[in-house]
Amino acid sequence: MSKESRKKSSNPATYGQSAGNRAAAAAKKAVKKTAEPATPKAAKKTTTKAAKTVTAKAATSKTVTKAKPAKPAASAAAATGLAEGAKAPAFKLPRDGGGTVSLADYAGKKLVLFFYPKANTPGCTKEAIDFTRLSKDFAAAGTAVLGVSADSVKAQDNFRDKHDLAVPLISDETHEMLEAYGAWGEKSLYGRKFLGIIRSTVLIGADGRVAKIWRNVKVDGHADAVLAAAKAL
Template structure:
């Protein structure tokens, strides 16, 4: 069952870069952007991560934490973060716990073959832990600016 807008997002803990564990409930009092991407170090995911990186100061000013999530292992996530100089945590969700929570695993087609993979999606959670906005089937160009505008608007309410 997918999380619905205006409803509390169930708490979760997941391994993340920097030898940390991210627990959603520990971020209460801040807004949280969780964005799901298909695979570390691929062109679209690199561009999207770079857009979040380049706007981190603005997200910070809007009291918003950015977290990236994919099914890549921690080593791949660490390499991706270091190579792209990302200034936010990346969660390794190999067992798909967080992906299932947000219902982002979808049947995809690549080169005529079907496989299950992450649908590029972004979620904005308010300071009280409720889902404020979601974007599914995201196209990268301009997306991060849209998320930032939503975070700024939510923070000023």
Template sequence: MTDTRLSPGDQAPEFSLPDADGNTVSLADYRGRKVVVYFYPAASTPGCTKQACDFRDNLAELDGAGIAVVGISPDKPAKLAKFRDAEQLTFPLLSDPDRAVLRAYGAFGEKTMYGKTVTGVIRSTFLVDAEGKIEVAQYNVRATGHVAKLRRDLSV
């Protein structure tokens, strides 16, 4: 099964998902400004924690450049709340337990892990522009060093 991969210029798939507190957050909430939408496999795992903390630590610079950040995983809101509180994350973490948004962005499907082909979340990052179009689409990103590379790519 091959999921769709998004490319720059594509319309970003709309979403409305619950955050860690059960409030609905939609892509449409960010119209008029850029937003990084990143997909990660599981809250509180080492790689995902490193990546989330990197976004947290770079949030001021991204925000200063007019870029918001939203993280999406299949985790339930209660797990996201624990993760957010433990790591003092200051951006929304959204819950996509049925993986519909992950699939819409091509961030769920076959991947290679430890030499085996498995089906799961493909660590991916997208920059959605102020009009809701994909500006940057990165698949199979590394948890470590990814935010620094993204900032370089965006000149932030």
């Protein structure tokens, strides 16, 4: 490079102009880059990311929708399908004193079935005595009465003799009839849950259909209430 050329390059005015041109060019390039639309590849990446976000939200929403509260347990009557108006389930079981008793024995007649937890216990004894006390009134109303429990025939004999009971007592040790009539299910005593007989009474009409059901019976006055229902049927 000649001495004159070096002199021109070192000229402050010329150098400033060159630097300014470079700055202007850089600014113009930046503006152009900002103004340019995103490339197809970049746009695709952004769209995919957005789609994943939406999918994630939808999955969360779906999970929340599925989390439904548990349904309450069905009652014994609902579990067996037994309801007022339904055809009474058939049965044939041994009774106190020997022999058997079946639903067919009472065809064309009204029938009361009272299910009690255990022979010779206080509540069951009072209930059986109350039905015995009203046995003639039930007969006058054209209604037969049967007591049912899971006790053995021998236990039923003892129960009858000890309290001079006048109603037949059926023994259902297999629980088949108890379950069919919704009288066998979960019970609770002092916080302990177990399976057993639910004190219940079923009134069957002369047409063989269930006319009325009483569940979780309170013994006091119950036999009188059943008699009133039988008379009205």
